[in-house]
Amino acid sequence: QVQLVESGGGLVQAGGSLRLSCVVSGNVFRINSMGWYRQVSGKQRELVADITSGHLTNYADSVKGRFTISRDNAKNAVQLQMNSLKPEDTAVYYCNAGIQEVPSIEFDYWGQGTQVTVSS
Secondary structure, three states: OOEEEEEOOEEEEOOOOEEEEEEEEOOOOEEEEEEEEEEOOOOOOEEEEEEOOOOOEEEOHHHOOOEEEEEEHHHOEEEEEEOOOOHHHOEEEEEEEEEEEEOOEEEEEEOOOEEEEEEO
């Protein structure tokens, strides 16, 4: 019933920018941490950035200074602004959220994934 819908992926040249968005719908009591992960075929999914309900952020070293994660609690949304993109950023990006549908019980939810391709 809870769904995470992602948008904003696409093809961009190196040095360009993209903005990913993820909106949570369904019966949500509380959204705790939200984040973005990415995965390249044959590789393990890795954390790109996450953000707590109090807006504390954490970034992978590879994206620090280039990516910015933010959230809009009123809209149940999280965004990832990606600047100065590099070919190595190419991956499928997944939105993640820890969601309480009832108090004190949290489950991990994932978006469907959106392809980001950075050409050289």
